[in-house]
Amino acid sequence: MTIEAVVFDLDGVIIDTEEVWEEVRRAYVAEHGREFLPDSQDRMMGMSTAEWSGHLADEVGVPLPAARVAADVLGRMAARYRESLPLIPGAVETVRALGKRYRLALASSSARILIDQVLETAGLTGEFEVTLSTEEVARGKPAPDVYLTAVAKLGLTPEVCAAVEDSSNGLRAAGAAGLAVIAVPHGVYPPAPDALAQAALVVGAVTEVTPEAVGALR
Structure with missing residues (x-):
């Protein structure tokens, strides 16, 4: 074989991009008066968009629907990629x-x-x-x-x-x-x-x- x-x-x-993802998501969470749980970063590595946005909305406590969280964070990531890949x-x-x-x-x-x-x-x-x-x-x-x-x-x-x-x-x-x-x-x-x-x-x-x-x- x-x-x-x-x-x-x-x-x-x-x-x-793992550090970029962490930086963008942490900043987004902080803007909404929340902070990562102790295991948030490890758990989100490998999660699908629906899964990590759900984690930020439902467990971290960002007061927005998961779909909005996903759209916001993905928009920021795309902007970062356009600046520098x-x-x-x-x-x-x-x-x-x-x-x-x-x-x-x-x-x-x-x-x-x-x-x-x-x-x-x-x-x-x-x-x-x-x-x-x-x-x-x-x-x-x-x-x-x-x-x-x-x-x-x-x-x-x-x-x-x-x-x-x-x-x-x-x-x-x-x-x-x-x-x-x-x-x-x-x-x-x-x-x-x-x-x-x-x-x-x-x-x-x-x-x-x-x-x-x-x-x-x-």
């Missing part, structure tokens, strides 16, 4: 190198509007056969839905696919889906030990995810 496709996460793997060094080159040997998909917790904007700005739109947001499946990460759906859209099975992830919930999602998991731990938001245990390969940077490294996974 050999790997036929690689499924990338977006935030924390191709673009370094925080690409991770070597990520674009890594995607293109893997695309010469493997089929590629993207399984992200970002909203569709942000996924499309990032890929267009980075010049990566044509590299992926399938792009999927957790908005478009029943459950966000750590549930396996987005990975299972991406693999199905490729017409493959999880056993012949690899995932490239950074966050705890992303690693758990890819592991639960049955993909061979490559972990690229984020320096500021390192994954939990149980999540990292899902990985067949742990690398220090996305540039270490070479075609040869992927080929050795199975």
Whole structure:
């Protein structure tokens, strides 16, 4: 059995936006006289738009409907991306190198509007056969839905696919889906030990995810 496709996460793997997400959401919450719960940041990493906006509205206490919270925060994130796209060094080159040997998909917790904007700005739109947001499946990460759906859209099975992830919930999602998991731990938001245990390969940077490294996974 050999790997036929690689499924990338977006935030924390191709673009370094976890700190941007935290900054934008914390500021938004503070404007409404609230503050994050102790575990809010960890819980929201990997959540779908509906899930994290629901958390901010229902649990953190932002006094607005979740749909309004989502629209406001996504608007601010899109504005930040237009100002400057925080690409991770070597990520674009890594995607293109893997695309010469493997089929590629993207399984992200970002909203569709942000996924499309990032890929267009980075010049990566044509590299992926399938792009999927957790908005478009029943459950966000750590549930396996987005990975299972991406693999199905490729017409493959999880056993012949690899995932490239950074966050705890992303690693758990890819592991639960049955993909061979490559972990690229984020320096500021390192994954939990149980999540990292899902990985067949742990690398220090996305540039270490070479075609040869992927080929050795199975």
